[in-house]
Amino acid sequence: MLGDRILYGVDVIPADDVRARQAHRVQSPYASALATRLSAAAGSAGMVSKSHSRAMVAAACAVPPVTALGIDIEWMAPDRPFDAILANFLPSFATPVACNGFYRAWTFLEAHFKAYQCWPREKELRQVLAGPARDDSWQTVEGNYLLQHQVGGDFQLTVLWRSDQPCGIKYVR
16 A cells, blocks of 8 residues: 555546536445445555545545544535534534535534544534644544545545554545
C-alpha cells in the first residue's frame, strides 16, 4: 500500500447532472466496484466503507493498524433546515449553522456511525461543527482521525478512522 494504510476514492455514476437523484440499485454497484478497486490497490480487502449521494459514490479501505473506518459523501443542498436537523443531535446548540459547517458535521455523523454503529459523543460533534474547513487530516478530542473536503464543488466528503499509531491516507483516482 506504499506506506498508506487507508485508500479512498470517489467516482461519478454516468448521469446528465451529478446532482440528479439516482436509485440505490444504481448507486450500490458503482460503490461496490470502487471499493473492490481500492481493495485491489491496497493488496488486501481489510476494512471497507462505502457511501453514495446522487450520482457520486465514495469508498475507503484500510488495513491494520486501522481499527475503525467510515466514509460519507453528501450533496450539499443549500435549502435544508440545518438547525432543525442538528437539534436532533445537539438539543442545546443555539448557534445558527452555515451550509458548509452543517455538511461537515452531517458527513462526520454518518461516517462515525458506519465506523462504530453508534452516534458520536456531543463533545466530538461540537468540535467538528465549530472547527474550520481544513485540507489536512486531524484528530478529534475522542481520538478519531478525520479528513474532510468538498468534492466536485457540491459534495462534502468525510473519511473517519481510528488507529493507535500514525498512518497515511491516500486518494486513489
